[in-house]
Amino acid sequence: MGAxxxxxxMAGFRALLELADDALILxxxxxxxxxxxxxxxxxxxxxxxxxxxxxQARALYAHAGEIEGKGRGEDDLAFxxxxxxxxxxxxxxRPNGDxxxxxxxxxxxxxxxxxxxxxxAASSNDATLAGIAAKAEKEMAYHLRHCGxxxxxxxxxxxxxxxxxxxxxxxxxxxxxxxxxxxxxxxKAVADGxxxxxxxxxxxxxxxxxMVFSQAGLTAPEVRVPQSGGREGLHGEDMGxxxxxxxxxxxxxxxxxx
Amino acid sequence: xxxxxxxxxxxxxxxxxxxxxxxPDPEVPCVTVADLGILRGVERDADGTIVVRLxxxxxxxxxxxxxxxxxxxxxxxxxxxxxxERVLSxxxxxxxxSAEGREKLRAYGIAPPVGASGGRRAFFAEERIACPRxxxxxxxxxxxxxxxACKAHYRCxxxxxxxxxxxxx
Numbered sequence: 001m002g003a004x005x006x007x008x009x010m011a012g013f014r015a016l017l018e019l020a021d022d023a024l025i026l027x028x029x030x031x032x033x034x035x036x037x038x039x040x041x042x043x044x045x046x047x048x049x050x051x052x053x054x055x056q057a058r059a060l061y062a063h064a065g066e067i068e069g070k071g072r073g074e075d076d077l078a079f080x081x082x083x084x085x086x087x088x089x090x091x092x093x094r095p096n097g098d099x100x101x102x103x104x105x106x107x108x109x110x111x112x113x114x115x116x117x118x119x120x121a122a123s124s125n126d127a128t129l130a131g132i133a134a135k136a137e138k139e140m141a142y143h144l145r146h147c148g149x150x151x152x153x154x155x156x157x158x159x160x161x162x163x164x165x166x167x168x169x170x171x172x173x174x175x176x177x178x179x180x181x182x183x184x185x186x187x188k189a190v191a192d193g194x195x196x197x198x199x200x201x202x203x204x205x206x207x208x209x210x211m212v213f214s215q216a217g218l219t220a221p222e223v224r225v226p227q228s229g230g231r232e233g234l235h236g237e238d239m240g241x242x243x244x245x246x247x248x249x250x251x252x253x254x255x256x257x258x
Numbered sequence: 259x260x261x262x263x264x265x266x267x268x269x270x271x272x273x274x275x276x277x278x279x280x281x282p283d284p285e286v287p288c289v290t291v292a293d294l295g296i297l298r299g300v301e302r303d304a305d306g307t308i309v310v311r312l313x314x315x316x317x318x319x320x321x322x323x324x325x326x327x328x329x330x331x332x333x334x335x336x337x338x339x340x341x342x343e344r345v346l347s348x349x350x351x352x353x354x355x356s357a358e359g360r361e362k363l364r365a366y367g368i369a370p371p372v373g374a375s376g377g378r379r380a381f382f383a384e385e386r387i388a389c390p391r392x393x394x395x396x397x398x399x400x401x402x403x404x405x406x407a408c409k410a411h412y413r414c415x416x417x418x419x420x421x422x423x424x425x426x427x
Contacts, residue, residue, distance in 0.1 A: 041401035041411070048403040055318025059346065131347030135317050138349065138375075138427045146402055148381050215381070 013068045014087065015189035016129070017077070018231060020060035021088035024078055025239075026109060027053030028246050029096055038099055045146060049106070052139040059132045079250035083243055084233040091175040093230070093239045097168065100161070103150040104168040110144035111208040112179045115201040125193040148212050155216025162217065169213075170221045178228035179205070186231075270338060274308050275300040277336045284324045285406050288366035291325060295354025298345055308333075308340040313350045316407040351375045352426050363424055364390045369412065371426035387423050389414035399423075 030050030037043035061074035091109060096102045117140055121133035154161040180202045190197050213220055229235070249256055278300050279292035291297040291312065298311040310329055314322045326342045333340045352371040355363075360370035369390045386395045394416035401411040409422045 041403070044401055044405075045403040048407055051318035051320070051407060052316060053318070055314075055316060059317060127347060131345075131349065132317070134347060134349035135314075138351075139317060142402075142425075142427070145381060152381060212381075 011185045011188035012192065012194050013064050014185045015194055016060055016064035016067065018087045020057045020064060021086050022092050023053040023060065024057035025088045026092035027057060028242060032096055049143050056136045063128050079247045083235055083240055087231050087233060089178045090227055090230040090236060093235060093242060094172060094175065095238050098164055100154055100164040101168040103147050104172050106143060106147040107151050107212065108172060108176050110140050110147055112205050114140040114144050115204045116198055119196045119201055123196050151212055152216040155218045166218055169218055173221050174223045174227045177226040178230060181228055183231055271302060271308060273336065274333060274338045274340055277332050278310050278329050281329050281332050284328060285321050288362050289359045293356050293359030293362060296350060308338060309343050310340050311343045311345045313345050315350050319407050367421055369421060369423040371424045373426055375427055387412055389417060390421055391419050392417040
């Protein structure tokens, strides 16, 4: 029972890490597009969205470090943990794939985080987290609109763009259930009033996705084997490659600053 | 109000407010931090230290540290020792850009934010953004994201000039 009690004491820290890791890993994935996007405007868009997420992650890590109280700062938490210590959901670590896959991933995530940040801003008893949430909500509204428009444009575009958009949705839909999953640690953080249950925004997420898919002419696939495990530190093969690149500088030159 | 409790003029604090409010934004130097509404207050704390409160525009805005350093440096130049505090709540909104700030943006060639910040906008909603040079509303959005996190990119279909639009959030 000792381990469980210790985990419960850390529930607030863990809940913040989940939010921070989601933002950092997805922000890093978007940064991989820099210089490779289909058009200059989209290069700017992907970099800007990545920057929003990185900014959110920094504020969340700094606050998580304060709550943990062990002197770990944002860089320690972002760059010096092992793969099994990252608690991001699997959706955000999925490789970029083609542009359609990146837009589908961003739509799924933004359609969840936009209402979730709004709910956190409205109900968290942690003033710092509520402040981060109020800002992030506005940023995710912008991401949601940008990606939603692309998913509609591509789904309702040419035969080739529609085929790719449907393939992206077919591949990624299985990762979305994890966004709403409950865990004992998260339930503790919810009971403590740090943040609301993510399940409370599921209905809004489903409405948003259904509305976009109907305009895009896309079909949500039936998910036979939902994928999850990220919140327990169980990641896919691609996560190691991502971390190797993202952590390289701090591992090779510990304490390096710009 | 009695004469004994009338506030004695805190000249250093007044000067700190004046100096801090005149610091230009590093990315958009035509406006000051006060014009943009990111200067949230200059007060003395319980120990008497002057505290300057600043808020970021966007979570990932790379200018946040540059702005904090610029304000600190301006105050040091004026011989004022102050502490800079970053406040996140309430979240910054373009509603806080002053009328003077909006006019300065337009004169500089950046279309100021249109309307009040609100909730989520509909997909494919088009806003009528007036060209900051010729005033025409016949403009087209080139890119939803621009040279900095706070701007989008537009083109005027009347005078053919491209221009930045300060996004409304």
